[in-house]
Amino acid sequence: MQKKKYFSLLLFLWVNTAVSLLAQNGEIQKKTEIRAPDKVDVKPTALDDEISSRLENILESTGWFIDPKVHVREGVVFLFGHTKQNEYKEWAEKLAGNTQDSVAVVNQIDVLRPSIWDFQPVIRGLREQWRGFLKIIPTIVFGLVILLVAGLLAKASYRLSYLLLRRKIENPLLIRIITFSIGTAIFLMGLYSVFHLMGLTTIALTVLGGTGLLGIILGIAFKDITENLLASVFLSINNPFHKGDLIEIGGITGYVQSLTIRSTILISLEGNYIQIPNATVYKSNIRNFTSNPNRREDFTVGIGCDCIISEAQDIALKVLKDHPSILDDPEPCVLVDSFGKATINLKIYFWLDGKKHSWLKVRSSVIRLIKKAFQSHGIDIPDEARELLFPKGITVYMAAPRSQEEERSLQLQGRQEDYTIATRSEGELNSEAADIQGQGLQSQVPEGGRNLLKQK
Numbered sequence: 040m041q042k043k044k045y046f047s048l049l050l051f052l053w054v055n056t057a058v059s060l061l062a063q064n065g066e067i068q069k070k071t072e073i074r075a076p077d078k079v080d081v082k083p084t085a086l087d088d089e090i091s092s093r094l095e096n097i098l099e100s101t102g103w104f105i106d107p108k109v110h111v112r113e114g115v116v117f118l119f120g121h122t123k124q125n126e127y128k129e130w131a132e133k134l135a136g137n138t139q140d141s142v143a144v145v146n147q148i149d150v151l152r153p154s155i156w157d158f159q160p161v162i163r164g165l166r167e168q169w170r171g172f173l174k175i176i177p178t179i180v181f182g183l184v185i186l187l188v189a190g191l192l193a194k195a196s197y198r199l200s201y202l203l204l205r206r207k208i209e210n211p212l213l214i215r216i217i218t219f220s221i222g223t224a225i226f227l228m229g230l231y232s233v234f235h236l237m238g239l240t241t242i243a244l245t246v247l248g249g250t251g252l253l254g255i256i257l258g259i260a261f262k263d264i265t266e267n268l269l270a271s272v273f274l275s276i277n278n279p280f281h282k283g284d285l286i287e288i289g290g291i292t293g294y295v296q297s298l299t300i301r302s303t304i305l306i307s308l309e310g311n312y313i314q315i316p317n318a319t320v321y322k323s324n325i326r327n328f329t330s331n332p333n334r335r336e337d338f339t340v341g342i343g344c345d346c347i348i349s350e351a352q353d354i355a356l357k358v359l360k361d362h363p364s365i366l367d368d369p370e371p372c373v374l375v376d377s378f379g380k381a382t383i384n385l386k387i388y389f390w391l392d393g394k395k396h397s398w399l400k401v402r403s404s405v406i407r408l409i410k411k412a413f414q415s416h417g418i419d420i421p422d423e424a425r426e427l428l429f430p431k432g433i434t435v436y437m438a439a440p441r442s443q444e445e446e447r448s449l450q451l452q453g454r455q456e457d458y459t460i461a462t463r464s465e466g467e468l469n470s471e472a473a474d475i476q477g478q479g480l481q482s483q484v485p486e487g488g489r490n491l492l493k494q495k
Contacts (some may be wrong), residue, residue: 060325087111094118094135096419103127109135114142121149132474175237182233183366189229193222213276263318264301270317271300271339279325285393288315311406318390334365334393336402343419348375348383351418358408359389364401364468381421393470400468 040380064487091109094116098107107120116135129484132146153160208214275298280286286296286305293305293313303320307365313377314410328334342351359371372387387409391401413420460468 068335072183087113088139090114090116094138097134101127104131105151107131107148107395111141115139115145116143117145117150121151125150144157161279177267178237182236185233185236189232191224193226193227196225197222211275213272216272217313263316266318267301269318270321271298273301274298274317274321280327280330284327284329286328288320289323291315330391330393332394333369333390335369335388335390335399336398337384337386337388338402338406339376339384340406340413341379341384341420342413343421344381344383346383346418348385348414351385351413354412355385355387355409357385358412359405362389362405362408364391364396365405366392395470396468397470400486404468405463407462408460412430 049226059377088111095107095490098109098120103122107118109119109183110117116138118131118135122352128148128150131143135141135144135146164414186215197218200221201214204214204217208217220441229419273382276358282295285292286295288303288304288305291305291307291313293307293366296306296312298304298317300317301312305315307313311460315397340355342348352375355373356371359365359373365371366389371387373384374383374388376386387405391398410420412418
């Protein structure tokens with residue numbers, strides 16, 4: 040008797056363990072759809088006792104009910120007992136209703152409320168999550184492989200496109216933008232493939248759409264930064280100036296030092312660094328003095344109304360042609376410009392090589408030499424007429440008139456202008472570009488970053 044009980048206990052434990060394992064492996068799942076048979080036949084004409092006995096055996100065999108009882112009276116089935124889930128109660132009611140010769144079903148099975156200390160639902164949920172995680176591990180591994188391959192392809196395409204574009208495009212910023220766009224597009228394709236593989240295509244499209252919307256929002260918020268970046272791309276493509284060129288932008292004149300993704304850096308004629316936003320540079324008129332080395336300069340000089348204009352023109356033109364820093368082609372010229380209050384104004388035009396000579400120094404030299412030539416030939420350079428008021432009047436004595444030779448001799452008396460082409464203060468008339476840039480290099484660079492300009 041003891042052995043039979045022991046054997047029955049072992050058999051019960053084994054069966055219970057087997058059922059639990061099968062349930063964990065998914066062969067028996069309690070949350071699967073519970074369906075009652077369409078019809079349970081007992082006999083062609085079943086008795087009430089036979090119906091109750093059959094239904095009780097079925098309910099006990101499921102193991103879902105605690106102390107199930109079934110009573111049948113005139114075909115009306117009364118169900119009693121307890122169960123843990125409402126789905127089991129509904130299943131028993133459908134079962135009884137589908138039983139042969141059952142007229143009606145009175146379901147009095149109580150659904151037990153779970154205890155607050157019952158952790159079985161939590162454990163079942165964790166088991167289901169663990170099983171779900173185990174199922175998607177191959178997908179995750181394959182997705183990581185796709186991302187790795189996409190990253191390697193993006194990197195390889197970046198290098199390959201850089202090597203190919205470097206031979207055809209000289210702009211470094213444009214090369215970087217194109218290669219980065221190609222690499223990013225390949226990586227995004229790989230990322231989209233991973234989302235599609237995991238069944239998250241909608242989420243992937245939402246993320247990509249949100250990224251585009253975020254880009255638009257950031258573009259509006261950082262409008263000036265984006266505008267400067269695009270302007271730097273266009274400036275580096277068009278190349279309106281090079282490093283070391285003397286340019287004028289919006290009334291600011293200086294030698295170009297660098298072009299970054301934010302601004303253009305100039306060094307002024309005074310040796311100061313000037314940063315101009317690229318958007319302003321791109322929208323402004325750019326005057327490049329270095330693009331054409333020949334530069335025309337002019338100034339105005341007034342002569343007396345009693346002087347012979349053609350003679351003054353010839354004298355000034357001879358000074359211009361004899362000057363070694365002034366170009367013969369285009370030829371210099373001296374034109375009558377306008378009438379002044381007490382003078383006839385002449386406009387002096389001449390050309391010089393801006394790379395070799397400083398237009399400021401050459402202009403100073405030419406003005407000095409023309410003044411000397413006019414004085415030597417008796418060409419009067421009067422001041423503007425001034426009206427003086429004398430309340431008590433003034434006595435005027437008329438002097439004897441002097442001859443032209445006496446006037447010229449009086450003008451030639453005293454100190455004379457030097458006929459040298461360049462004085463010590465004017466130096467050698469050389470361009471000061473190297474000196475100005477050398478002074479600028481000694482100061483601290485205000486903005487770092489790669490120079491996008493071509494080197495001449």
